[in-house]
Amino acid sequence: MGKTILCACEDVTLSDVRRAFAEGHRDLExxxxxxxxxxxxxxxKSCLNAVVQEMIRLGATAAEIAPFTPRPPVQPVTFGSLAALDPEALPVDHGVPVPALPAPPCPGPSGPLPERADVVIVGGGILGLSLAHQLTLRGVREVVVLERSYLNAGASGRNGGGVRAQWSTPTMVRLGLRSLKLFGSxxxxxxxxxxxxxxxxxxxAPDGSQVKRLERNQAIQREQGMRTRILSPGEAxxxxxxxxxxxxxxxxxxxDDGVxxxxxxxxxxADAARSRGATVRTFTPVTGLDVQGGLVRAVETASGRIRCDTVVNAAGAWSPGVARLAGVNLPNRPTRHEILVSGPMKPWLGPLVSALGTGLYFSQSQRGEIVGGMGDPDEPAGISHGSTLRFLARFSRALVGYVPLTAGLPVMRQWAGSYDVTPDNNPILGAAGPANFLQLNGFVGHGFMMAPAVTEAMAEWMTGREKDEIFDRFTLDRFASGGGVGEDFIIG
Ligand SMILES: Cc1cc2nc3c(=O)[nH]c(=O)nc-3n(C[C@H](O)[C@H](O)[C@H](O)COP(=O)(O)OP(=O)(O)OC[C@H]3O[C@@H](n4cnc5c(N)ncnc54)[C@H](O)[C@@H]3O)c2cc1C
Structure with a gap:
């Protein structure tokens, strides 16, 4: 039975599916x-039925087996063929329509929500879960994470996995270095x-002005002990x-950067936080915040209400909607970012490569696939997770231009997620509106790599220890006072 293959492409067995279900992964996504x-x-196409039948046998509800979102292209197409398309003739549109987040299904058995908590975290992405981990490490037991959908439904499950310390300010370099260390452990x-x-x-760098930018950054990075070097094209x-x-x-x-x-x-x-007493509840959207006397007194959901001392808004691109529940206006604007994965090739690419000025970046996974994305300057703000032919054409043209070898490689799958963009490309942290309503959002296209360091510092501060300067620097009110140095070394 252990060798009964359900998915031949990915070598997934019957016991893999049973194990996933037993570990609490009950919905199809x-x-x-x-x-x-x-x-x-x-x-x-060849395995969905078999997996669904097994899940029904294991006790999945009808809602839990709602089919997963199909991803284009229908058939693998080579980068070379796509590069022949003229991207400018293709519209910026919603593309192949997909739900931004699958509607919350009726979950399987999960028990009642706690009636009270020290900290309720709204959003089970990397920021929310890493904060739960860090808080419970410091002895906070009554931590509840409420996630509207499944874990990995938001940007944290859709990103390119690039983690770096090559940044343009001492603060971001310090945070990047700390995160790299925490990723390592x-x-x-x-x-x-x-x-x-x-x-x-x-x-x-395509030109002299970008080289100057890199040289400035290199000086800042080397001051913090990084091994950054400026290379000639031959050395690169x-x-x-x-x-x-x-x-x-x-x-x-x-x-020393990585993926x-x-x-x-x-x-x-999530597992680490749960093992120390936290509750992580999926398919539980927060629908209301009960604010009285300048404090959030309780968080409301369809499954019950939780009284709490502190609420953290870690809802990523959905944070402005969550903030409005407490009467707070955030300036964050969600912006679609598209990405894709190719079929495998033998390993040839060590680093993540980013071509400044184009928004193109790509790396090679340990299975040999090229994973890459590219921002589109014409992309309008708004939540949209559709996949476009325009992105395939733009990305393929840029990639084949830099690496002609990739022309024959097929695109396997494309998808999209939302950047959570603030006016200065830096996050929003700390209290906004009610004194116990903390923000942990606005991480644009670099929230994954910042999460370990920022949440560690936030847990220190929330438990009465040292307050990192980022909690004075990245406040919501910096926008009203016109302060704050913008971050310009973002990708995409
Ligand atoms: C295509 C793409 C590529 C990227 N590449 C990189 C990269 O290489 N490196 C990097 O560091 N970053 C990258 N990013 C950015 C990074 O993914 C994000 O900054 C990071 O994941 C944000 O994490 P989060 O926890 O704030 O948000 P999310 O992961 O989006 O989590 C927020 C969660 O809140 C939930 N939620 C929303 N509303 C509610 C509600 N009312 N109640 C309960 N839950 C709710 C959502 O379902 C979601 O799961 C990329 C992003 C995209 C889209």
Whole structure:
């Protein structure tokens, strides 16, 4: 039975599905992520029925087996064919429609919610779960994380996994370095493998002004002990020989940056927090915040109300909606960001490569796939997770330009998520409105890599220890007073 294959593309067995279900991954989207079924070339066409039948046998409800979101392209298409399309002739539209978040299904058995908590965290993405982990590590027992959908439904389950310390301000460099250290100890701390690989980050500069920017950043980074070096095109091609060295004039290289596989980090932090007494409840949207006398007294959900001392808004791109429940206006604007994965190739790419000025970035997973994305300057604000042909054409044209070798490689799957964008590209942290309503949102396209360091500092502060300067710097009221140095070294 252990060898009964249900998904031939991804080698997923009957016992893999049973184990996922036994570990609490009861809905189809979660079982897909936990086992990998349906993520190969056939996109679930040959295995979906068998998995669903087994889940019904195991006791899944009708809502839990709602089919997972299909991902284009229907058939693998090569980067070379897509690069031949003219992106400018293709519209910026919603693309292949998908729900921004699947509607919460009626969950399986989960028991009543606690009636009170020290801290309720709204949003079970990397920020919310990592904060729960850090708080429980410091002895806070009554922590409740409320997640509207399944774990990994938001940006944390849709991102490129790039984690770096190459930033442009001392604060961001410090946070990036601390996060890299915590990513490195994650497997030992939680017993879960996050596939953290320090293959480095290589930023390619197309012109002299971008080189100056990299040189400025390098000086800041080296002051904090980083090994960042500015490379000539020839030296960069020694790091990635497949690059077309005529496309850029210099590069910035830090061998200690890296890439993770995001999904296990959410499961690992959730399990670690639960093991120390926290409640992590999926499919439980927060629908109201009861504010009285300048404090949030309780959090409301369809499954009950939780009285609490502190509420943390870690709802990512949905944070403005959660903040409005307490009468607080956040300036964050959700913006779609598209990404894709190719079929596998033998390993040839060590670092994550980012071509400045284009928004293009790509890395190679440990299974050999190219994972990459590219921001679109014409993308309007708003929650939309549809996948577009325009993105495929823009990305493929840029990728094949920098790495001609990829022309024959097929695109396997594309998807999208939301950046949670603030006016200065820095997060919003700390109290806003009610004194016990803390913000932990606005992380644009770098929240995954910032989460371990920022939540560690936040847990220190929330438990009466040291207050990091970021909680004075990244407040909501900085926008009203016009202060704050913007972050300009974002990708996408
Ligand atoms: C395509 C893409 C590529 C990216 N690449 C990178 C990268 O390489 N490196 C990096 O560091 N970052 C990257 N990012 C950014 C990163 O993914 C985010 O900054 C980070 O995941 C944000 O985490 P979060 O916990 O704030 O939000 P999310 O992961 O979105 O979590 C918020 C959660 O709140 C839940 N929620 C919403 N409303 C409610 C409610 N009312 N009640 C309860 N729950 C609610 C949502 O369901 C969601 O799960 C990328 C993002 C995208 C979209």
């Amino acid at each position: 979660s079982v897909k992520r936990y086992t990998g079924f349906g993520t190969g070339p056939c996109q679930g 994650f497997a030992g701390d939680t017993g879960v493998n996050g596939w953290f690989r320090r293959g480095g980050y290589l930023f390619l 091609c020694a790091v990635v020989p497949q690059l077309d060295g005529s496309r850029f004039v210099a590069a910035s290289w830090n061998p 993770v596989f995001p999904w296990p980090f959410l499961w690992g932090y």
